[in-house]
Amino acid sequence: MATQTLQSVPAELTPEQLEEAARHEAEGQAYFDRVMAEDSRIEPRDWMPAAYRKTLIRQISQHAHSEIIGMQPEANWISRAPSLKRKAILMAKVQDEAGHGLYLYSAAETLGQPRDQMMQDLMDGKAKYSSIFNYPARTWADMGAIGWMVDGAAIANQVPLCRASFGPYGRAMVRVCKEESFHQRQGFEILLELSHGTPEQKQMAQEAVNRWYAPALMMFGPPDDDSPNSKQSMAWNIKRFSNDELRNRFVGMMMEQVKVLDLTLPDKDIRFNEETKKWEHGPLDWDEFHEVLKGRGPCNAQRLERRREAHENGTWVREAAAAYARKQAEKESAA
Amino acid sequence: MSPETPAGNVWPIWEVFVRSSRGLSHVHAGSLHAPDAAMALRNARDLYTRRNEGVSIWVVPADAIASSDPDAKGAFFESPQGKDYRHATYYTKSEGVKHL
Numbered sequence A: 001m002a003t004q005t006l007q008s009v010p011a012e013l014t015p016e017q018l019e020e021a022a023r024h025e026a027e028g029q030a031y032f033d034r035v036m037a038e039d040s041r042i043e044p045r046d047w048m049p050a051a052y053r054k055t056l057i058r059q060i061s062q063h064a065h066s067e068i069i070g071m072q073p074e075a076n077w078i079s080r081a082p083s084l085k086r087k088a089i090l091m092a093k094v095q096d097e098a099g100h101g102l103y104l105y106s107a108a109e110t111l112g113q114p115r116d117q118m119m120q121d122l123m124d125g126k127a128k129y130s131s132i133f134n135y136p137a138r139t140w141a142d143m144g145a146i147g148w149m150v151d152g153a154a155i156a157n158q159v160p161l162c163r164a165s166f167g168p169y170g171r172a173m174v175r176v177c178k179e180e181s182f183h184q185r186q187g188f189e190i191l192l193e194l195s196h197g198t199p200e201q202k203q204m205a206q207e208a209v210n211r212w213y214a215p216a217l218m219m220f221g222p223p224d225d226d227s228p229n230s231k232q233s234m235a236w237n238i239k240r241f242s243n244d245e246l247r248n249r250f251v252g253m254m255m256e257q258v259k260v261l262d263l264t265l266p267d268k269d270i271r272f273n274e275e276t277k278k279w280e281h282g283p284l285d286w287d288e289f290h291e292v293l294k295g296r297g298p299c300n301a302q303r304l305e306r307r308r309e310a311h312e313n314g315t316w317v318r319e320a321a322a323a324y325a326r327k328q329a330e331k332e333s334a335a
Numbered sequence B: 001m002s003p004e005t006p007a008g009n010v011w012p013i014w015e016v017f018v019r020s021s022r023g024l025s026h027v028h029a030g031s032l033h034a035p036d037a038a039m040a041l042r043n044a045r046d047l048y049t050r051r052n053e054g055v056s057i058w059v060v061p062a063d064a065i066a067s068s069d070p071d072a073k074g075a076f077f078e079s080p081q082g083k084d085y086r087h088a089t090y091y092t093k094s095e096g097v098k099h100l
Helices: A015-037 A050-069 A071-075 A084-109 A115-123 A140-158 A167-195 A199-218 A230-235 A243-261 A286-296 A300-313 A315-334 B037-048 B070-076
Strands: A271-273 A278-280 B013-019 B026-033 B056-061
Touching (some): A050 A071, A050 A084, A050 A167, A050 A230, A050 A300, A071 A084, A071 A140, A071 A300, A084 A167, A084 B026, A084 B037, A140 A167, A140 A199, A140 A243, A167 A199, A167 A243, A167 B026, A243 A278, A286 A300, A300 A315, B013 B037
Antiparallel strands (some): A271 A278, B013 B056
């Protein structure tokens, strides 16, 4: 539900009003704490700490932006898909990404942040989105690697988010996760067909896997000792597992699946640690991660430019639809 | 019913309810922006039923929905509290009696 109550604060409060406000805060905090302790859900109109609201708006809107920007590397290949079937599949997938963006913007809106504002922040370069989408998709095999590894990493990240303490976010993630599994399987299938094709095709698949491996692992975010917000997010039941836990789990899944593909992962240091019972991987270039996040990746400028262009090109459509709706409403009220 | 379309191009929010198959109620699926009811229905179809999730859709202007006050949920839902006798499970003496 997108409705919410906004309370304006009068300029001057009487002592009684101040006391009343403090009591309201204390009761709200107590209720919120109880919900957290019971691992229950917070809904949009419930009292919540200002920092909880702010964190969620930031996380959900960044997530939405990632879906919207994520349409670009793949949309780029729709016209060059190798068959009509692949073209139809890719179009459905890109359409899903748009849908995921909209589910998530809706969830963020229930916290009081208007969608237009979020979109404007993205276009102004004020908002962040997943660094992965600032890498170029060079060949058709990249469609496979993106589906298998990038969507695979996204799923590993998103499945626990279905249990996020904020109701609308969790519900949006349930919907997203159901749809993502098609994305991952279609990517796997692209790679499988290439890896069992001609030697050139197999090489193309291997090179795509090599290109996307490290960026996909970095999608889980910085290592735990360098992830300042994680602890609070876990205390608020938004995040359920640490970045490294999810990343290690993902590496283990990749290791099994890559055998079926008859390809290899470009990491000699992957091993299963018998003591910790966890998968480990080789070092990742976190300087590169931070550079890309700061806007200095291979495609950042291009991605934002394309987003602004699409928004501007759609202006007349939005204006026409609004004008038509106004005209119809006037006719209706005149009749 | 159609909500006030703002003067600018910010489209109002609509809540979407989807009936997943015949015989079931419409259930809240999410929300979206649209300039009018006809567009809201089309957007809802594209956004919430891409995989045959529905056979019927309702769209309702978000600001047309009245809801109970979340801060008063204790008092508002107080009446059924402690009235276990409204549930079949309250009546234990009939345990073991068939078809009851």
